[in-house]
Amino acid sequence: MLQSLITLSDQDIELVITAVQQWCTRxxxxxxxxxxxxxxxxxxxxxxxxxxxxxxxxxxxRLGPRAGQMDAETSGAS
Incomplete structure (x- = not known):
């Protein structure tokens, strides 16, 4: 995963990090x-x-807003 980041431009790295932070926050x-x-x-x-x-x-x-909840449900955790 981190190796893939190396191939991106600085602008793309910033875009990726910002989008992931926003998705995680939401x-x-x-x-x-x-x-x-x-x-x-x-x-x-x-x-x-x-x-x-x-x-x-x-x-x-692609990930859906409930991705983490679905993972917990499929693993038997609540």
Missing amino acids: NHRDIDSNEGHRALTLAIDLVQNSARDTLLHNMTE
Whole structure:
């Protein structure tokens, strides 16, 4: 994941970090959680595939606002 960040421009790195922080804040997730790591990986992938203008929107569509809650439900945790 971090190796992928190295290939991005400084502007793209800033865009990724900002979008992930916003997604985590909106969804009450810690950036160091599994969901935060998944959001970071997705954001890097989206930026590498030229989805810069709609990054946060695309992340929300793909991860969903309840991603962490669904993970907890499928693992048997509440």
